[in-house]
Every structure is written in C-alpha cells, then in structure tokens.
Amino acid sequence: MDRLRRQWARELPDLNTEPMAILGRAFRLGNMIRPSIEATFASFGLDRGEFDVIGTLKRSGPPYRLTPTEMYALLMISSGGLTHRLDRLEKSGLIRREKSAKDGRSVQVALTEAGAALAEQAFRTDMASELAFLEPLDAQERELLAGLLRKLILGIEKQISEEGPAAQ
Secondary structure, three states, X not given: OHHHHHHHHHHOOOOOOHHHHHHHHHHHHHHHHHHHHHHHHHOOXXXXXXXXXXXXXXXXXXXXXXXXXXXXXXXXXXXXXXXXXXXXXXXXXXXXXXXXXXXXXXXXXXXXXXXXXXHHHHHHHHHXXXXXXXXXXXXXXXXXXXXXXXXXXXXXXXXXHHHOHHHX
C-alpha cells in the first residue's frame, strides 16, 4: 500500500491518498483472510452464507428460532437469497421450518440439534484460525485497533444513513 501511495503521489501530487492507507489496507486484509474463512466453513460442509444462517440462529439463543423476516434483516440479504440458503440447510437437516405458535400463517426457522452443534464447532474453529492472524499484535494493540475500527464503522454508518441509499 505504501508503494501504491508513493506511485500515486508521483503522478498526482496534489491528491490526498490517506484513504488508501486505511481503507485500502482494510480491503486488502479482508481479501487476504477470506480464503481461510471460506476453507474453514467448507471443511464443515458449509459455505459462508450457510454458516451465517446457522450462526445467526445459534447466537440468537434458545430456543434458536427466528422468522425469515428477522433473519434477512439480521443477515442483510434478500428474502430470495435467504430462501435458497434455507432450502439447502433444511435438506441437510441443520434447520427446520415450523409453523409459528403465535400465528399459524407465519413460519419460524428453527436450528436442529445437529445444526446447533455444527454452528458451534465451525465457529470455534473459525475463531481459532482468525486469532492466529492477530498474533503480530499484542492484546493492547488488538483492543486499540478494535476500538478504532468500531469508531470508524459507526461514523461511516451514520454518514451513509444521512446521505441515503445513493451513497452506498
């Protein structure tokens, strides 16, 4: 990233390339670790989207049930994308669709015992793998970085919400 910034500074000396130093590195970091995360979930027979579904159900706590509407809001995906994932997970025996006890017209997605066990095992493995990537930083540095990223993300979210969907 430093080399890229030097090259741009030579070509466009009046342009501030500071965003590359932060956002460019964040983008590169995501690209670097994505294959490891995907391989971890694949080792459990899941793709990342499928893990997101069973992980969301698991972290919702007992009774590990959510409506599809709650799920696609939490996952920030379309209802069609969620339906496709639910179909695959139901065929695998990791979730089941149940009629809502409150409203017989609506459905809830429930995590099966096998799905809960798999979500936990996959997440534990993923966190161990990701923790290894953080070894170059000590605990204090990790805490500082997490705080700075939190502040940056909250600021960007606020800016996007104020500017509306066109800003995204």
